[in-house]
Amino acid sequence: MLLRRNPLIVLLSLEIMLNGANLALIAFARHLDNGDGQIFALAVMAVAASEVVVGLGLIVALNRKRVPLDVDRLSSLRG
C-alpha cells in the first residue's frame, strides 16, 4: 500500500489488509468457539464496502476534473 502511486491499487491493497484482519478474526472465533469474531468480521466487511464506495467516488470525481491519478501529486484539497 505504501509502494504504489495509483489510488486504485492503494484501495485494492487496503482490501487485502482488511481481509487479513477478517481472516484472523474468524480463525480466532473458530478457535475459541465464540461467534463474536464472525459478527465483527461482517461489520468489517460492511465498513470496507462503504470505504470502497467513497474511494471509488473520489477517484471518478478526480478523473472528471482531469487530475492525474497519482497519490504523490494529490497534495491540494481545493476543489
Place this chain on the structure above:
Amino acid sequence: MTVVATVGNVLVWAVWVLAAFACLGSGVAVVSFSNPFYSALALIGNLGSLAVLYLLLSSEFVAAAQVLVYAGAVMVMFLFVIAYVDPRLESPWAGGPGWQAIGAVLAAAALLVEIIVVIGLNADGSLAHSHDVGGTFGSPGYIGRLFLTDHLLAFEITSIVLLVAAIGGVILGSHSRRSEEGVAPL
C-alpha cells in the same frame, strides 16, 4: 470408518494448503502487477481463496457473504471504475528500491515477527487443540440470533454507516458532474 476419516483429513489439509498458497500468491500478485486490471482480477482470486478458508473454519455465512459482497458487488464496481478511468500503467519496482520501498518491506517484516512472537508467547501450546464447535456454528441462524440479541447496536450502526456511504457516493458523483457543466459547485 477410520480410513474414511483419514482420507477426509488429508483432503481437508490439501484444500487448506491449496487455498492458503493461492491466497498468498494472489495477494503478492495484486501488489506487483503493473496493470490495475490484472491486480483487480488477482484480488478476486484472493477473495475466493479466502472464502474457501472461511468455509474450512466452519463459517459458512461469512464465506457466502464474502463471495456475494466482495467478489460480487465490490469487485464488479472496481472493474467498472478501472475500465472507466483507463489508468496509466505503472511498474512498481522500476528505478530500483527507493527508501519508501525499503521502509515498507522492513515495516511489514517487523509486524510479521511481532505477531508471531506475541501469538507464540501467549498461546503457550494451547493453539494445538481447538474447541469442537457445534453444527450450528457459523450458520445464518446462529449469526442472525447473535446480531439481533447481543450485537443489536453494532447491527444498527452498520446500517447507518452503509446509508451514509451511499449518500456520500451519490453526492461525490453529482458534485463533479455539476461543476463540469460550469454550474457553481455545492
